[in-house]
Amino acid sequence: MTLYMVYLLEEAIKTPWTCALLAFVTAGYLLIDWPIVYPGIPLLGAGRGILGRRAAGKEFRLRGREMVREFAKTNEPFQVITETATKIFLPPRYAEEIKDVKELSFTQALAKELFAGYSGFEPIAAIADDANIIQTVARLNITTSLKYLTDHVSNEAGAALAEHLGNDTGTHIIPPSPYSRYDNNNSAQKDHWQEIPVKSFTRTLAARLSARVFVGPSLCSDKAWLAVSAGYAAQCHVASFKLQAWPRPLRRLVNWFLPECRALRSMVREARRILRPIVAERQGKPREDTISWLQTALRATSLTRYTVADFQLGLSLAAIHTTTELLTHALLDIVAAGPELIDDLRKEVVDVFGESSPDGAVFTKTRLYNMRLLDSAIKESQRVHTARLGGMGRVATRPTTLPSGLHIPAGAYTTVLLTPDADLFPSPETYNPRRFLDLRSRPGQDKNWQLVTTSPHHLAFGYGAHACPGRFLAAAEVKIALVRLLMGYDWRLQGGRGADVGLVSAHRVADPAARVWFRARESEVCFEGRDGL
Secondary structure (H helix, E strand, O other), rough: OOOOOOHHHHHOOHHHHHHHHHHHHHHHHHOOOOOOOOOOOOOOOOOOOHHHHHHHHHHHHHHHHHHHHHHHHHHHOEEOOOOEEEEEOHHHHHHHHOOOOOOOEEEHHHHHHHHOOOOOOHHHHHHOOOHHHHHHHHHHHHHHHHHHHHHHHHHHHHHHHHHHHOOOOOOOOOOOOOOOEEEEOOOOHOOOOEEEHHHHHHHHHHHHHHHHHHHHOOOOOOOHHHHHHHHHHHHHHHHHHHOOOOOHHHHHOEEEEEEEEHHHHHHHHHHHHHHHHHHHHHOOOOOOHHHHHHHHHHOOOOOOEEEEEEEEHHHHHHHHHHHHHHHHHHHHHHHHHHHHHHHHHHHHHHHHHOOOOOOOOOOOOOHHHHHHHHHHHHHHHHHOOOOOEEEEEEOOHHHHHHHOOOOEOOOEEEEOOOOOOOOOOOOOOOOOOOHHHHOOOOOOOOOOOOOOEOOOEEEEOOHHHHHOOHHHHHHHHHHHHHHHHHHHEEEEEOOOOOOOEEEOOOOOOOOOOEEEEEOOOOOOOOOOOOOOO
């Protein structure tokens, strides 16, 4: 059958009409896939003609980090052909210029980067919609309710740690989870040391903590919901990278066949199935949780093409991915820094929690604020381990000229380089857990270098009108998780802190193969607090 089909194809292409059709299709394909180059801005790494430009996209996929960092030394804007778009990279000084420019759209940049509008990517389309449902709920509901939610997050962390790592009394440890193993060379039965893959564990923990806030106590430990929410967060970026490897004209077709994209569609269907009866039960019976907040926000708009489940997966994607990466990096960095840092962090926790709480709350806003060394150590991990080469991604909705005179054409994708300022951050490649603590100790600088503070010098959470509205929740979750981890367990690494990895050169994440050893210890502080929301 195959040989016969080849024969028919050979016969078909001998006809003039078929040859003309093939030529027309080829020309159309080349025009559609022709990478845009913007005049007046230096182009990095592209050869001549369409083949040279398309090769530039593949080169960026393999060597993007090296290419950009070398050209960044010029401190001038430049453009790079990537497999999602031609991107204009702006030096850090442009962050102040573009932060509040309405003609530069954050949602359109997100939609372009993560294939909003493709089947299986409905949660991306939901959070990228101009109605700004997610941003509204994050700012008006989640952030303002944190003072009521932090103890629930802590209690959920305690339950998750007991389930996956054992208790924190130092007297026993429950049988190891499927991804842990005993240290048979170090008196395992005596000292209870176990080894786990860090990222698998932190993703599970981040999923449970986020679910406690997003879907409440009934679903936050539900295995089906955790599997779909954490799975979507992990798979969405992988599916996006896989699609990027295909020529633009073929991506919508390929989306239906790629296993990673098919998995996304399956998870969207499962999320809708799980939440459908809960959403129906809530009609007319709102609660103070994210499900009801989303229902209220949706009723205020004309949006009908997205479900509450789509928004919940969008929230989970943003929260779980960010929290997993930051928590993984921070834990590995702190453990790699040595026992002195861990001792200092524990002392800080004991001192902070030695102060009384007027309303019986445990993780109060004041206590979270006063853990300054922990705040600094986390922010330093965020600074050192930048996942992307640029932040503040935007797409110009119309031709725009910045105050400096730089012209941004309509449709252009801009991003601000995440290059370390060696004058502000000496030895920028070195992890210094006290770096931001020292900066905050300067006169008038106390509030300028907190983990949740955004600035043009630190763009991990964005800057300006589109700064991450969920950063307060992410910061609280990571702090609470690290406090419970450091106070309830001893930690050690074998072989040192490994390097970050990535599917492409321009995107780096914590190594999923990294492993760490732990054992239970008796905490000096009791963290069990109020619950019931």
